[in-house]
Amino acid sequence: MALPAEDRTLMHNEAAQAADLIAAQFARNRDAIATLAAQLRAGPPPFVVTCARGSSDHAATYAKYLLETRLGVVTASLSPSVGSVYEAPLRLRGALFIAISQSGKSPDLLRNAEAAKAAGAHVAALVNVEDSPLAHLAHTVIPLGAGAEKSVAATKSYLASLAAIAQLAAHWQGDAALLEALEALPAALRQAWAQDWSALTEGLAGAHNLFVLGRGLGLAAAQEAALKFKETCGLHAEAYSSAEVKHGPMALVGAGFPVLAFAQPDATEAGTLAVAEEFRARGAQVWTVAAGGDLPLAAAPHPALAPLLGVQSFYRAINALALRRGHNPDLPPHLNKVTETV
Structure with a gap:
């Protein structure tokens, strides 16, 4: 069977919708998020717990770094099996429990959300299917508004999850600069979609393995990219913090080894670029995503929003690479759009 043209895949067309969808999402969810943020300021949770799988769990990584760096609230990822398999009781009274899901019906996610609610946590669901079981049991529902996503590879729903997290953090902190930047995000996403990453597509056409690096807020982009390499291209990729890669994995990086590095434009940027240059000096095939880097990064209206722009440019490139x-x-072989785990 002949493959479709680059701009005729579902993945391409769904990812291209992200800017318009997020603009509508921001307007629709503003009041609900402002209400939740006011509750969180009035009664600050002792900590935040996230629960998700796949691309949604990468969004949870973004939530961890954003909430910890901007609000100082410890944010931890709860393994779904803790509740669904081990049935371990958890002490979550007063916590904010954020469940992130496209379908909102995976049994393990539902079991943990139910347990968190019973334990006294406030359950907030970031979910795309608004009449899903997860939405029905949550205290607060933040609809992603991405619409039907038919490609197995999630794109617009992932970016919508990050956007919802950023909107919540901005309102919770009362950060005027980030709130203003959110208004400019849809236009920046359109610019990101237009970036030329053909060098990455050409360079990885015959690759077998690669590392994807990021750090801090940029780690979620690296995780999402590594997953997409595997599921859409049959290309083995591993995501690492640009700090963690030096604790053993870097021994694999030598001449010709491919490395994609998302350099987050904040205090972590210099360290990520330094690791990338160290690998380049070894003869590795390196691409950096940064202002003035090997792959162009659309100008971010706020550093916290840069991961969304890098991923949006990546989605167009990975579609072409596949x-x-x-x-x-x-x-993708052996995969379904909705994965229901217990």
């Missing part, structure tokens, strides 16, 4: 390598990104 087709170049003979894969249909909409139909």
Whole structure:
């Protein structure tokens, strides 16, 4: 069966919708998020717990760094199996429990959300399917508003999850600069979609393995990219913090080894670029995502929003790479759109 053209895959067309969807999402959710943020300021939770799988769990990584760096609230990822398999009781009274899901019906996620609610946590659901079981049991529902996503590879729902997290953090902190930047995000996403990352597509056409690096807020972008390499291109990729990669994994990096580095434009940027240059000096094939880097990064209206722009540019490139390598990104082998785990 012939593969579709680059701009005719579901993945391409769904990812291209992200800017308009997020603009509508911000307007629709403003009041609900402002209400939740006011509750959180009036009664600050002792900590935040996230629960998710797949791309949604990468969004949870972004939530961890954003909430910890901007609000100082410890944010931890709860393994879904703790509640669904081990049935371990948890002490969550007063905590904010954020469940992130596209479908809102995976049994393990539902079991943990129910347990968190019973334990006295406030359950907030970031969910795309608004009439899902998860939405029905949550105290607060923040609809992602991404609409039907038919490609197995999640794109617009992932970016919508990050956008919802950023909107919540901005309102919770009362950060005028970040709130203003959110208004400019849709236009920046359109610019990101137009960036030329063909060098990455050409360079990885025959690759077998690679590392994807990020740090802090940028780690979620690295995790999401590594997953997409595997599921859409059949290309083994591992995501690492640019600090953690030096604790063993860097021994694998030598001449010709591919490395993609998302350099977050904040205090972590210099360290990530330094690691990338160290690998380049070894003869590794390195691409940096940064202002003035090997792959262009659309100007972010706020550093905290840079990961969304890097991922948006990446989605267009990975769609093209999948087709170049003979894969249909909409139909990865052995995968379904909704994965229900227990």
